Amino acid sequence: MIDPVTVAVVGSVLKALIGETGDALRRSSHSPIIRDMLDYSCALFNAQGEAVAEDANIPALLGSMTYSMPHLLAENPTETVFPGDVFIGNDPYRGCTHTLDIHIFAPVFAEGRVVAWIGNLAHHNDIGGTNPGTEGFANRSIYEEGLRFPWVKLVEQGRENTALVRYFENNTRDPIASLGDLRAQIAAARLGVRRMADVVGKFGVVTLEAAMAERLAQSERRIRRVLAETPDGAGFAEGFLDNDGIGSEPVRIAVSVAVAADELVVDFTGTDPQMAGGMNCSRTATLAGVIFAVKAAFDPDADQTAGSLRALRVILPERTAVNPVYPAAVSLRHLAAQRVTDTIVRAMTGFKPDLAVAGGFVGFSSLAAECRHPRTGLPVIMADDLGGGMGGNRLHDGLSAVDPYLGNVGILPMEVCERQYPIRILTTALEPDSGGCGAHRGGLAIRRVYQFLDRCDVVFYTEQTRAEFAAWGASGGKAGAPARLVLERADGTRLPITKNRLMVEAGDRLVTVTGGGGGWGDPAQRPAARLAQDLREGKISREAATACYNLAAIS
């Protein structure tokens, strides 16, 4: 039995260590998606592959590492793992969520055996496949989604597997960035392994393992206790994707959530069958959504470890949009996972009164463009992902211009974009009237206008373009505005876009307007001062305000 002080001390040391690996990864990476948009996470695991400490920027990514570890362990029996090994993997059918998220894991050895694992995950801009940026809404199978690494050694006992690295380099569209990021990932993992040697030296294997086990147990006790204090209850919600990526009818996600004693059950029975296109939510991506929603609703402040998953039971029917089987395409799983999360949150509002929130923007309007570097002429892949409004809630207006729920990526700086890619961003603005009306209104959407300065091969995609699927209002609040994208060609033609791949030419413009958050509470209850301020700041127009608020109160 280990004492609580040692557990806390070891926990603090492990958190600092994993944070240090995150610092190293970010600062030495090559592509803006890691260094500016922070699309990476790091975590530390026990020998059994359970996450014990994390440095998470993006909530979705931790779930991905948690569910891929068991696959790595199953494919690589202990006797084949040696000190100095570094593993790579990205296969959605081996625990990952989509091929662009490259996972790196390195074992920590002590007394001749593995005692822990150091892992990190970074989103790469391209890993080959049909489309620039790899993601493809219309992909028919995983074979259109680039390189798939099973859990193999990228470094064997300290020696880089040159063949594998060169093969990787030869199969991505932006090899300089990809290789630079991969090297930063390997270095960050090795740094963690080196630091762990000090930790083992200081505390000893027995104490370290006992402390890790107790950290997991503490997480489990904490979530069970919170669940036990929550009155038993259940809620149901359904949410829809605009289509399957190819053009079908809306796709239904059905979720029921129930608390019984100290357990939580999330059941996706009733969800539509898996899709023909690339919008499927890979199993791990769905689970990441569940983990996020449960933590946000029940235990937001605690350290995240795998222990909190023990109180969770998830029913995921196979061959559905939330648990597709091989070889379904899954590269755009983030859009589906955001809708999954939004739907779980909505279901939980049915029985959890303190979770009084409206829906947020889950459209994740994005583009990936293959073009030539403006100075060097070398191939580069530009990627940008835009957030929108969060829902209003019982305490505040919703946040404007954020990537809600599972995402939290940064916006691409306008100056970085124009320097590094032949794309000039003309406007980055809040979109008036996009936030749903309410006592606490929804957050505002983003308007961004891109002007292309050279020919580019571009994949555009967004969700939540239909008014009926816009961010939902709650407790009397109104829905937010849906997203809309328009490509304005240099010749004056205008092409509305939802999910498209197109060649664009110099002079073409893309106008992206994302979606706003839903409003919370009766709009008539909105304080006059707040409404007056919104009008003064131009966050709502007089016409829109007249339609949902009592303007007489402020005039």
Place this chain on the structure above:
Amino acid sequence: MRRIGVDTGGSFTDCVLIDDALGTVTVEKVPSQPAHPERAILDGIMRLVAKAGLTPADIGAIVHGTTIATNIVIEGTYATAGILATAGCRDVIEIGTQQRPQPYDLLHRPKPVLVPRDRRLEVAGRIAADGAEVEALDETAARQAITALAGAGVQAIAVTGLFSFVAPAHETRLAALVSEIAPEIYVVASSDVSREMREYPRFATTVVNAALAPKLDPYIRRLQEEIRRQGFAADLYVMQSSGGIATAQRSMGQRAHHLVLSGPAAGIIGGLVTSRLVGIDRLVTLDVGGTSADIGILAEGQSRIRYEMPMPNGMPLHVPNLEIETIGAGGGSIAWIDAGGALQVGPRSAGARPGPVCFGLGGTEPTVTDAQLVLRRLNPAGLLGGALTVDRDAAVSAVGHLAERLGLGVEQAALGIVAVMEANMAGAIMRTAARHGDDLRDFALIAAGGAGGLSVVPLAIALGMPRVVIPPHPGLLSAAGLLAADLRHDLSVPVLMDAAKPDAALVARHQADLEAQALAYLAADGIPPARRLCEHALDIRYFGQEYAVTLPVQTGERADAVLARFHDSHARIYGHSAPGTGVELTAIRVTGRSLPQAGALPMSEAATEPAAGTSRAVWFEETGGYVETAILDRFGLLPGQIVAGPAIIEQLDSTTVLPPGWTARAAAGNCLIIERMTP
């Protein structure tokens, strides 16, 4: 010369007078007056001068460290500012990075906005990434916007233009128009405050400057006038976030935001003074107060500068600043048990009110200070030389409640509270050191602040650091730092070229221009030629990276020699390097400094005869129980005297814990040097 350092803190204003000729030091402490900081300053320095038997006219220089900018930032009490932005960019400042500070919070509170949207106006005109003008500036629109902002009653206007770090023409013109149309309004352009790429951090810096200057400038002017009125002829200098000082004149206007970390920076420079005193040039400073701890690193006898920092509200600020890591761990940090049974310490603090349980001011939750008192490391008879009475029984009872829930004895729980806080501190020190690839085994740890001495030795043990230094007055380290700081000007120009084949003539020209500018500033500051010094550095990165390594260089140094050092530094800091791949030169930097005037700073008189010690039973981690322990008066130690642990060394403003197995030696400059006992 006779010089005064005056450091305004949250509770006290510390004043130090040094007479360089006589080598004497006088100190004075007066309560701060947050509403009128200058009153406490005047009160303090007048008392100080009287105490030293001098008159104001005898003083040659006054150096001020201030928290006024920090407080405006924390409390959000900015001046009323407006923004003139490139068309399409007025919301950049509100959108920021598009990230949520608390990703798991579904009931998130809105992010603070310095300038509301109706005071953010746009003007057409666009500069391209290479500096070419894509669209001319719309002067008619500009005039209308400026008139509108003036009509809205703004005190300051921030001009925020895209790519102004390449071509500032549009910003310069807009600023000129503001001065023409509304000369009473303070105006600042983003190219004036930062030449770094990335619109959001640069715009944020500009807006923070605009929202600070109208409040800070009058304060500094008022202070200068008051000092004159009292008969001082001395020049006034202000500590900057960079750890350098600047004349009062250069601390205003476009430099106003340089004062955001004025207070903490002085503490790091105080560490630097101490490092010179004891001849150790690699130090980690740990300044522990009631609610937080500041960590700084000094390597090769130099403080470390970075060029961007996050503000407390999460906004980025481009400003040369000392790398200071602040964590929520201090004497007032509260110990608690979470729902899963895990022991946690902080980040919540009991602060000054209600304070630790043992202070009897209404605190009910056990703090680190209570734990240290339970273990009798703090004197149960009272602190601050008996001026502050403490209630150990109350501390025992508060820690006892926690102990019961943890299934531990009271002392074990107290040890645990201290250990968890120290582990959090050790983690923060580790991360700070790791950013530069520092090996802590080569560093000494220096204690500052009232609570630093309690934890430094256990931290040194945890981090494998061989040595600890206790300065003569840990609580006065900041005020001492003020008097040791250099005048400092950090200048740079952004460039973009192949670092392997740089345009050597262009680099040399930029270096010469910057150096001339820095030397001119120092001359204007009144620094004689023999004390002016310029240091050069280059920012270099691998092609495709955004974060560069700032590498000190000599002028005219060969590119291959510089690159070899770059690859080495990259490998040391990040664990990998890639010789053979493309490398870019992104900035040329020059720092102009005044060489220090005086050498060692005598901080207090050494004892001439040993003082009689006392003893009490103290519990150490290593002893597993109470042991009768020598309690020594810090200033009763004779020069060169060696004390073996276990011992507690007390002084008015601080308590040092010396565990078994460690020795303390009264060394040069009245510093204590603590090292592991050699068997």
